[in-house]
Amino acid sequence: MNIKFIQSCLSLAFLSLAMTTTALADEGMWLLNRPPRDLLKKQYNFEPTPTWLEHMQKSTARFGGGSSSSIVSADGLVMTNHHVGSGQLKKLSTPKRDLLLDGFYAPTLAEELKCEDLEVRILMSIEDMTDRVNAAAPQGASAEQAATAKRVEISTIEKAAEALTGLDCQIVTLYQGAMYHLYSYKRFTDIRLVWAPEQQAAFFGGDNDNFEYPRFNLDTTFFRLYENNKPYQTDHYLRWSSTGATEGDLIFVVGHPYSTNRLYTVDHLKFLRDTSYPTILQKLWRREIHLLTFSARSYDQQRMAIDALHGTQNSRKAFVGSLAGLLDPDVFAKKVDSENKLRSAVKNNLKYFADWGDAWDQIAQAQRTHKEIYVRYTALKTRRSVIRSELFDIANHLVQLADELPKADDKRLDHYHDAQLDSLYLSLFSPAPIHEALEIANIESGLSYLAETFGADDPLVRKLLDGKSPRARAELAVKKTRLGDIDIRKRYAAAGKTAIDASTDPMIALAVAIDPEARALHKQYETQVEAVEAQAYAKIAAAQFAVMGENIAPDATSSLRLSFGTIKGYTESGEKIPAFTNMGGIYNRSASRNNKPPFDLPQSWIDHKDQLDLSTPFNFVSTPDIIGGNSGSPMVNRNGQVIGLIFDGNIHSLAWGTVFSGKNARAVGVDARAIIEALRKIYGAIALADEMMQGHRK
Amino acid sequence: MNIKFIQSCLSLAFLSLAMTTTALADEGMWLLNRPPRDLLKKQYNFEPTPTWLEHMQKSTARFGGGSSSSIVSADGLVMTNHHVGSGQLKKLSTPKRDLLLDGFYAPTLAEELKCEDLEVRILMSIEDMTDRVNAAAPQGASAEQAATAKRVEISTIEKAAEALTGLDCQIVTLYQGAMYHLYSYKRFTDIRLVWAPEQQAAFFGGDNDNFEYPRFNLDTTFFRLYENNKPYQTDHYLRWSSTGATEGDLIFVVGHPYSTNRLYTVDHLKFLRDTSYPTILQKLWRREIHLLTFSARSYDQQRMAIDALHGTQNSRKAFVGSLAGLLDPDVFAKKVDSENKLRSAVKNNLKYFADWGDAWDQIAQAQRTHKEIYVRYTALKTRRSVIRSELFDIANHLVQLADELPKADDKRLDHYHDAQLDSLYLSLFSPAPIHEALEIANIESGLSYLAETFGADDPLVRKLLDGKSPRARAELAVKKTRLGDIDIRKRYAAAGKTAIDASTDPMIALAVAIDPEARALHKQYETQVEAVEAQAYAKIAAAQFAVMGENIAPDATSSLRLSFGTIKGYTESGEKIPAFTNMGGIYNRSASRNNKPPFDLPQSWIDHKDQLDLSTPFNFVSTPDIIGGNSGSPMVNRNGQVIGLIFDGNIHSLAWGTVFSGKNARAVGVDARAIIEALRKIYGAIALADEMMQGHRK
Secondary structure, eight states: HHHHHHHHHHHHTTOOOOOOOOOOOTOOEEEBBBBOHHHHHHOOOOOOOHHHHHHHHEEOOOOOOOOEEEESSSOOEEOOOHHHHHHHHHHOOOOTHHHHHHHOOSGGGOOOOSSOOOEEEEEEEEOOOOOHHHHHHTOOOOHHHHHHHHEEEEEEHHHHHHHHSEEEEEEEEEEETTEEEEEEEEEEEEEEEEEOOHHHTTTTTTTHHTTTTSSSOOOOOOEEEEEEEEEEOSOOOOOOOSSOTTTTTTEEEEEEEEEEOTOHHHHHHHIIIIIHHHHHHHHHHHHHHHHHHHHTTOOOOOOOHHHHHHHHHHHHHHHHHHHHHHHHHHHHHHHHHHHHHHHHHHOOOOOOOHHHHHHHHHHHHHHHHHHHHHHHHHHHHHTTTSSOOHHHHHHHHHHHHHTTTSOOGGGTTTTTTTHHHHHHHHTTEEEEEEEEOHHHHHHHHHHHHHHHHHHHSSSSHHHHHSOOOOOHHHHHHHOOOOSHHHHHHHHHHHHHHHHHHHHHHHHHHHHHHHHHHHHHHHHHIIIIHHHHHHHHHHHHHHHHHHOSSSSSSSOHHHHHHHEEEEOOOOTTTTTOOEEEEHHHHHHHHHTTTOOOOOOOOOOOHHTTTTOOOTTTTEEEEOOOOOOTOOOTTTTTTTTTTEEEEEEEEEEGGGGGGOOSSSSSOOOEEEEEEHEEEEEEEEOHHHHHHHHHHHHHHH | OOHHHHHHHHHTTTTTOOOOOOTTTOOOOEEBBOOOOOHHHHHHHOOOOHHHHHHHHHHHEEEEETTEEEOOSTEEEEEEOOHHHHHHHHHHHHBBBBBHOOOEEEESGGGEEEOOOOOOEEEEEEEOOOOHHHHHSOTTHHHHHHHHHHHHHHHHHHHHHHHHHHOOOOOOOOGTTTEEEEEEEEEOOOEEEEEEEEEEEHHTHHHHHTOOOOOOOOEEEHHHHHHHTOOOOSSSSOBBSSSSSOTTOOEEEEOHHHOTTTTOHHHHHHHIIIHHHHHHHHHHHHHHHHHHHHHTTTTHHHHHHHHHHHHHHHHHHHHHHHHHTOOOHHHHHHHHHHHHHHHHHHHHHHHHHHTTTTHHHHHHHHHHHHHHHHHHHHHHTTTSOOOOOHHHHHHEEEEEEEEHHSOOOGGGGGTTTTHHHHHHHHHHHHHOOHHHHHHHHHHHHHHHHHHHHHHTSHHHHHHHHTTSSSHHHHHHHHHEEEEHHHHHHHHHHHHHHHHHHHHOOOOOOOHHHHHHHHHHHHHHIIIIIIIIHHHHHHHHHHHHHHHHHOOOOOOSSSOEEEEEEEEEEEEEETTEESEEEEEHHHHHHHHHHHOOTTTOOOOOHHGGGGGSOOOSSEEEEEEEOOOOTTTTTTEOTTTOOOOEEEEEOOOOGGGTTTOOOSSSSOOEEHHHHHHHHHHHHTOHHHHHHHHHHHHSSO
């Protein structure tokens, strides 16, 4: 669950403010079926062919809940970031085999470790369904009616497509509802771990260096897709570049940027700046300290919490940066200015004004409502409540399932539609270990947050605590629940409402107690905020199209996108930062920090230093437009060959949420040459390096 | 400033909830002039003589703003905790001489390092002024009028006493105003550092082990008092016990517990539980992450922030624990019950009810007002605002001074009375280094907090930011202010209001901008909360006296107190925790955590392990009633000889704020024998060890 958490936070963080009147040089997360042909031709004299585009599409994959990855051999080898795979590494660890600490390598297929609850999806086709979805909303419908009608139609289309193709089919909403595309994915659930470095090598410099540059991180992990218990065989895989790239080269990033919101109005941004981000940060600061103190008690606890801790630190840093962006008066003034221009253009055209003129006030009203319910809604929200516990999530799902499954598909809450059930069950019935100590601490912390925020005499808080202290209530719920047993979960899922109503399980009781208010707040959010925003932003998007033309990429929506740019250093406080670091640099940086954590080197790197070519390029910065969710995206050259792997953006790229700029904001990648050098000389993973260089296993 | 911060937070944290109807075994922080003679006689067959009490009083000292210490040689040697002295150690450090990292020892007087802005005070006399102060409040005066009249009288008494004795004289309010005692202190400002261990030894286990037990901390530092450039000569010093203490021994703690509030009503506690503590914790969590990330950037920054970080972690842990206590329904039920009993007794007596019956409702009303202003007031409060910067504090003092000094003494804000000016100037004109990077980061963080909490469009926030981002405003204020120059500060202090009004200094501008609202809120707090509480609690204290007798110690008020108890282990989750650890234990604990920070040993401890008697008692637990501010208190036996040094309470002692219990809550001390063993065998500080054993320098 942690990966998802990182992404959703990051994506929010990377929110974009300014609406530029013309797209800047390398701006845009483009659709694979609507690439920026003119721009690429004009600027880089590059024309992507349909074959090139299809190959990129089918050689990349959505990893887990929403990260990115690529297929890098004909035998289904998958490359992603270590920080994307670390949730799985944790689950595959045991007290005796700490994969995060020690890394892992399976020289043979037989030694690969099967992940228990991971899914990877390859996008097989894209179809435009805009007309069908729009036609579903009756003329003159209210925001809520229109949204419902469209949801029904979307669900119908998805189901029909699944029945026809056997693929995993989802409608992606683009340009705030100006376009609806049907994405059909081939879904893999048998995925096995092939190789991972020590976390020290992947996350060298820790939270300290996160979002910084220069960097020295081998943030890379390999998995393998299986079909029918055999490695997935495909011609669509990315070839490894034998030469790598150099400064100034045109490169592409293909991945799943999670979400941007470049249309957001000034009022909406003020809501984020003054309400949403501060509330989120309060929770992140609190949670980070909670996880730090929990981790400090013992190595065992450290191992349990490390993934959640990194996710929290990552999000915290992203939100601090994003808030700093919103508190920059220059950025805000620019946004106000561009909004004023667009609104003037709309005001000066009678038809425009009649169609879209009220959109901004509607957004403002939605923000007022959202502000009223925000703290309480986000604290209680099902699946994202402040009670961060696997067992509580399971209980919550079971309670929701019992309510939702009997309903018609289109009436259900999100996450409980038929098309989503396979994924839901995979996570619900996962045999991944659940750590009792962390569960207790997390539930205690969540219950205490509710008491701190709403007061211990709040009726819901009293109901949840049930006459106990947060600690005692958490201990009871975790120690007495039977939801650790997968068969029990299955029985609840099968029996539905009757079983929930009859349950005396204390974890189920917690979920049942929180459900009514969470549900009511969600309804209010859905109808008075989300639906209003959806309609109003569709108007603003339409106005933007009308005034500025369509040559703008749609906001990121976690669907597959193509970004482009060049490898390029930058200047920081007058100092020139070169584009590339090299492998020798990690030894220097470690020495300069007395080899102390988080700058300590794994033993393997110390032992094999002499064998390494220290001048091998290690990390590099480049200009493509990326955002959270792009973690694990391959970086390829004109020939579609792998030259690197996205793993981060520098601190200035946090402002890409606000205005895209190639001045000193950069995407940060691992160089493909460093991956091969490390595999061969540090990790002795010769077969793996050969597989990538040759494109298939021996 | 950090030490003060630790204390004020801790003291709040150690707040006490339950009003027990009879004092429990070892409960009570007793007045030196009203010791619990009967209790000591009955329970321990011990009768403190006036000589014994006077010797204890004059052999202990208030250290800095409010910690504890003792005189341990005829040549003015002072013992306190390393964590109490660490602020001074930081100030005495330079880039080349890191006293926190390396420790310090001056074998000769000439090598001792003079502290720039430290004061130590020895209590020379106590006089009862209750009748005089009470007589000052006219019959039928309002709460505010009475408080003002008493303040005037207190100031008059203090001034007259100072003029007469040349001592530093302060009225201490006891039993919520039922008693007023005049405390006269001999004040020292020439204090020199004699010895400190490495922080690794003093704070072994770091935040991780703070408030935990078993422990292995040499949390000890020695200073020396000087008078006329020579070591202070005195007969009032504590002799060192040659044998130490053993489990079951009666021991005493003499020190300055900062504050307890055992009279607080249920409504008041709900305010703390639901409003005050959660707000404080939000700031502490935020500040801790801020300091952690600042420290992680470089060793230099780490050194700048380490003291503030430890203070913040200490407070955070204390508040988390205290809040957990308030969220324990058993504790709350006990409090409700004892309050109901007292209120019943008052209700059942016509005279009592007429005199005191309205007190509880008055407290409730004060809490409602306090709640309304709390977040804003505590964010802006002069001297304790969220802008944690030395330079901003200086600017603030100068702005306040300009307003306050022209007023009659009794009309001034607290901290600006004549009796307080010497201390104020000492800190205001301190040449202690100010760290630009930390100043900028702290001001940025404070300004950002205000924007997060009140919104960036809040008029005060806009005024403070002055059209800039928090970072830019902070950089401007720190880089362009001239307040780094002590002469400039002196000029402002001398010139008063005219200079402030004419100033273009950007730090002064920040202080001037925040002043009007901070002042208005303070006025509201003073009149509608503080004064109301003072009157109402005086009534409740009087009612308690009437109903339950006077045999109860007054709440702690940072004045000198005597606690007693025994050395005693306890049981934790069924496991027996022995009272003593020994010096060998630190090596085992370090090894069990792979010798990694915060469990790494200083090189000196590794090098001298073989010379040590590893069975030497190191830390121990005991039952005396202590609280924040007791840090640095000597622990003595019946003969008044030093057997240890208080440095912490275990996690359960955080609940001593709520109910005193000797079950498993314990005060934690350094054993006197470990101090000598370490001085002789690890640090080669033979002369220092000899001085204590012999009672004077050679």
